Amino acid sequence: MPPPSPQLVEESIALAFRKIVGRGPTAEETARFQAFHAKATTTGGHVTAGKALLTAVLLQPEVLYRSELGEGEPDEFGRIRLTPSEIAYALSYSLGNLPLREFLEASAKGELATRQQVSELVAKRLVDDSPLQDKNPRIIQFFREYFDYPYAREVFKDQPTGGKHDANRLVADLETNIRDVLRADEEVLRTLLTTRKYYVNANYKDEKNKGVILVQGHHKTWPYQTSFNLPHDWKWSLANQPVAFPKNERAGILTHPAWLAAWSGNFENHPVQRGKWIRTHLLGGTVPDVPIGVDALVPEKKHTSFRDRLITATASSKCQRCHRKMDPLGLPFERYDHYGRIQRLDAGQPVDPSGAISRTRFSNIHGKFPSPVAMIERLAASKEVEQVFVRYVFRFFMGRNETLGDANTLQDANKAYRDGKGSFRALVASLLASDSFLLRQTNKN
Amino acid sequence: MSSRRTFFRGATLGLGGLYLAPFIRQLEAAGKGAAKPARVLFFVQGNGIYPRDIQPQGIEFPKNPSKLEDRPLDNHAMSMSMKPLVPWTNKMTIIHGLSGRIARGSHNSGFAALGCWPMSKKDYGETIDAAIARKLGGIYPHVGLGVSNKAMSITYNLTSAGKGKALPTLLNPIQAHKQFFAAGTKGEARKDFDVDTNLLDFMADDVKRMQARLNGSEKEKLERYLNAFESMSARQGKLGVMAKQIASAAPDIDPKTGRIMESKTAPTGVFERLEAQFDIAAGSMIAGLTNVATVSGGAGPDRIGLSCMASELGLKGDDGYIGAHAIGHGNFQKFAGISGPDCHAHIRRKCLEQLAKFIRRLEAVPEGDATMLDNTLIVYLSDSAEGHHPVCQEWPFILIGDLGGRLKLGNRYLRYPWYGNQGHRTIANLYLSLLHAVGERQNTFGIPDFGLGDLDQTGPLAEIMS
Numbered sequence: 001m002p003p004p005s006p007q008l009v010e011e012s013i014a015l016a017f018r019k020i021v022g023r024g025p026t027a028e029e030t031a032r033f034q035a036f037h038a039k040a041t042t043t044g045g046h047v048t049a050g051k052a053l054l055t056a057v058l059l060q061p062e063v064l065y066r067s068e069l070g071e072g073e074p075d076e077f078g079r080i081r082l083t084p085s086e087i088a089y090a091l092s093y094s095l096g097n098l099p100l101r102e103f104l105e106a107s108a109k110g111e112l113a114t115r116q117q118v119s120e121l122v123a124k125r126l127v128d129d130s131p132l133q134d135k136n137p138r139i140i141q142f143f144r145e146y147f148d149y150p151y152a153r154e155v156f157k158d159q160p161t162g163g164k165h166d167a168n169r170l171v172a173d174l175e176t177n178i179r180d181v182l183r184a185d186e187e188v189l190r191t192l193l194t195t196r197k198y199y200v201n202a203n204y205k206d207e208k209n210k211g212v213i214l215v216q217g218h219h220k221t222w223p224y225q226t227s228f229n230l231p232h233d234w235k236w237s238l239a240n241q242p243v244a245f246p247k248n249e250r251a252g253i254l255t256h257p258a259w260l261a262a263w264s265g266n267f268e269n270h271p272v273q274r275g276k277w278i279r280t281h282l283l284g285g286t287v288p289d290v291p292i293g294v295d296a297l298v299p300e301k302k303h304t305s306f307r308d309r310l311i312t313a314t315a316s317s318k319c320q321r322c323h324r325k326m327d328p329l330g331l332p333f334e335r336y337d338h339y340g341r342i343q344r345l346d347a348g349q350p351v352d353p354s355g356a357i358s359r360t361r362f363s364n365i366h367g368k369f370p371s372p373v374a375m376i377e378r379l380a381a382s383k384e385v386e387q388v389f390v391r392y393v394f395r396f397f398m399g400r401n402e403t404l405g406d407a408n409t410l411q412d413a414n415k416a417y418r419d420g421k422g423s424f425r426a427l428v429a430s431l432l433a434s435d436s437f438l439l440r441q442t443n444k445n
Numbered sequence: 446m447s448s449r450r451t452f453f454r455g456a457t458l459g460l461g462g463l464y465l466a467p468f469i470r471q472l473e474a475a476g477k478g479a480a481k482p483a484r485v486l487f488f489v490q491g492n493g494i495y496p497r498d499i500q501p502q503g504i505e506f507p508k509n510p511s512k513l514e515d516r517p518l519d520n521h522a523m524s525m526s527m528k529p530l531v532p533w534t535n536k537m538t539i540i541h542g543l544s545g546r547i548a549r550g551s552h553n554s555g556f557a558a559l560g561c562w563p564m565s566k567k568d569y570g571e572t573i574d575a576a577i578a579r580k581l582g583g584i585y586p587h588v589g590l591g592v593s594n595k596a597m598s599i600t601y602n603l604t605s606a607g608k609g610k611a612l613p614t615l616l617n618p619i620q621a622h623k624q625f626f627a628a629g630t631k632g633e634a635r636k637d638f639d640v641d642t643n644l645l646d647f648m649a650d651d652v653k654r655m656q657a658r659l660n661g662s663e664k665e666k667l668e669r670y671l672n673a674f675e676s677m678s679a680r681q682g683k684l685g686v687m688a689k690q691i692a693s694a695a696p697d698i699d700p701k702t703g704r705i706m707e708s709k710t711a712p713t714g715v716f717e718r719l720e721a722q723f724d725i726a727a728g729s730m731i732a733g734l735t736n737v738a739t740v741s742g743g744a745g746p747d748r749i750g751l752s753c754m755a756s757e758l759g760l761k762g763d764d765g766y767i768g769a770h771a772i773g774h775g776n777f778q779k780f781a782g783i784s785g786p787d788c789h790a791h792i793r794r795k796c797l798e799q800l801a802k803f804i805r806r807l808e809a810v811p812e813g814d815a816t817m818l819d820n821t822l823i824v825y826l827s828d829s830a831e832g833h834h835p836v837c838q839e840w841p842f843i844l845i846g847d848l849g850g851r852l853k854l855g856n857r858y859l860r861y862p863w864y865g866n867q868g869h870r871t872i873a874n875l876y877l878s879l880l881h882a883v884g885e886r887q888n889t890f891g892i893p894d895f896g897l898g899d900l901d902q903t904g905p906l907a908e909i910m911s
Binding site: 032036039040043044045048049052055056059060061062064065067069 | 633636637639640641643644647648651652655658659666667670
């Protein structure tokens with residue numbers, strides 16, 4: 001094999017960069033890689049040198065790490081803007097798992113130069129009319145991580161007598177609900193928290209020649225419906241999906257068996273974890289982890305309800321410092337057993353599903369509630385809860401916690417969500433076109 | 446056969462002296478009876494070691510023993526599969542009765558076999574071979590080699606240096622040879638080695654250039670990447686100056702072993718590859734490249750042991766494919782006229798024949814007042830404990846050597862009280878003994894078996910500590 005001409009080497013470097021790094025090499029890089037190739041050729045001949053050249057491109061830090069270094073001069077606050085191609089990649093990976101052609105093309109054409117341009121492009125990308133809502137997979141991923149219902153699969157449970165616990169199915173059913181809400185894109189959080197309609201054993205499927213349609217999840221799942229307290233002789237039909245439940249029985253995700261099972265133990269409910277979730281994810285509070293040395297165990301006691309056993313176990317003032325922030329929020333869910341089915345009795349005692357919201361910065365939502373549904377209604381109607389939700393969306397899409405400097409971004413995002421009548425797409429578009437997303441603080445101030 | 450010590454003395458005349466000086470001092474000291482070198486080879490074979498199959502004749506094997514049995518091995522004839530190790534009976538220790546329930550897997554335990562944690566946790570922590578490698582050090586602290594019936598050149602199956610830090614097992618002897626001995630070769634292979642050196646320096650330089658543009662935590666992230674190139678680059682430098690010594694220890698490997706075919710009708714070549722891998726393990730120890738090697742014979746999470754053609758075992762009769770899974774499942778299947786368990790024993794014998802060659806190679810190299818073998822410990826086990834579908838209440842181990850007298854091993858048969866009985870011990874206790882022997886005095890290893898309740902699972906096996 002004859003040695004390659006200098007021109008061929010240069011072209012190979014350019015090709016390797018475009019294919020592997022996703023951009024052409026700079027003049028400085030071309031020169032450096034040419035020099036490396038020349039040195040390697042002297043050492044080991046041009047065949048080995050050719051392989052080494054390719055290896056060197058493959059091992060570029062840029063291949064393993066996505067860099068967001070920005071370019072240009074810092075603004076008055078010491079912030080620099082990401083380069084157009086960095087923005088294209090950042091947007092792509094915010095919404096999916098692959099570089100998206102439309103963003104890369106826009107970056108090449110210089111159409112990612114202003115906030116307005118980015119915002120419009122993202123809004124266009126977010127339009128998704130498929131019932132599956134899988135065009136931008138990271139959107140539903142946010143809800144998975146925020147509510148953490150897929151964890152139901154990890155909680156091992158024995159089968160209940162006379163019933164059937166199928167965590168995979170529960171998670172799939174809840175996602176059918178979430179997909180509907182995302183497609184409608186109206187009052188997303190409120191609908192998710194308060195819907196009375198649940199899919200039972202029903203999922204969207206892309207069928208040949210029919211497109212995406214709603215189908216029965218599995219034919220042999222009887223008596224799976226008992227997880228939702230549907231009777232043993234209940235018959236599945238397309239017409240009764242989603243199934244409407246009485247207003248006072250359940251409300252939204254937090255009373256869906258998938259969420260309840262995800263936040264439960266192997267044998268019992270877990271009011272503490274449920275309360276902690278509401279405290280942190282809806283009320284924006286914090287609760288420290290269990291202190292080292294505390295044996296967090298609710299003692300067994302016959303003829304005593306779980307509620308009473310928990311209250312006794314955490315009665316001391318040392319425990320109460322944290323538990324008063326969690327238990328009153330989690331105990332209303334004693335209305336359901338740890339499989340997520342409604343229970344009237346616990347240890348032979350009538351269930352007390354009352355609870356309270358207190359110790360928040362939003363006194364307008366404080367109060368005592370007779371049932372989980374009443375408490376959730378109050379939370380879902382709160383503007384402050386919505387703001388906490390916006391914070392969590394911010395953290396997910398920025399990949400970091402908010403700082404004081406992000407106040408404008410958060411306010412804009414909240415306004416976009418409100419103005420869009422609870423549109424999650426408007427909220428995401430606002431975040432991805434924000435200064436927080438497009439600019440980086442430098443230490444050159 | 447020249448002594449390594451004298452050879453190294455000669456080498457100090459060159460540039461190598463800088464790098465080798467500490468090593469030579471250690472070797473010379475060894476000759477005077479100070480700290481001797483220590484080396485460990487783990488041979489992990491898939492598909493289980495049937496306890497009765499390796500039981501020496503004339504030693505009874507009662508059910509659920511309640512007392513420790515400790516007796517000499519000589520005067521007892523070895524079973525068919527153990528015959529290749531007979532010449533080293535006075536260096537051999539068979540240990541029965543250790544349990545490893547925590548690691549229990551269905552066909553194999555993979556990392557868990559050397560790590561003592563639930564098999565499903567995969568590379569959950571530091572395995573025993575990696576722990577010893579960390580302690581003993583070396584240019585390559587750990588060398589992982591193996592054989593698989595699958596046409597793969599690398600796998601991550603047994604060794605991990607920490608959580609999520611699985612170490613590779615090289616499955617292609619030709620590639621492994623190139624990796625460890627390229628510095629000692631001439632011609633093309635050596636050129637590749639030198640170009641690699643260029644490449645590593647270029648990359649380190651490139652990463653530094655990128656790093657200069659970053660600050661804070663971003664800089665730290667790249668630091669690790671940079672360290673990797675710099676440490677590899679430093680290693681290239683050391684290997685470069687050891688070229689002569691590497692050349693003298695590098696084994697000749699049949700190029701055929703580099704072609705791995707998946708076949709159920711033609712010879713699989715597993716034993717030739719295993720022989721080559723043992724050669725490479727021996728060569729890398731003799732060259733002073735490593736002190737710890739793990740050789741895998743069809744072990745690991747997705748493997749069930751070695752399969753081969755009946756003719757490759759030297760069996761007469763109808764040639765046919767002996768599938769490791771099939772022989773694990775019973776007596777009723779006949780291959781070349783013999784039953785599943787017999788095939789199992791023949792495969793072990795063939796594997797141990799290769800191990801014997803490794804032992805001979807070390808034995809031929811003088812070191813101090815003795816040979817390299819005397820300062821080496823060979824640990825033979827299956828990652829599938831006592832069977833194809835193991836219960837792990839009894840995990841057999843065969844040890845050769847005593848690690849330069851650091852352990853009370855050799856000519857011993859030990860059987861510990863049965864699972865749950867007073868005095869019962871686990872494989873973690875054996876691993877702790879090895880750690881204590883190399884100076885790492887920890888008291889627990891891996892995750893304890895909660896099924897053993899109050900039984901003491903801490904500390905080394907007192908019976909084998911010197």
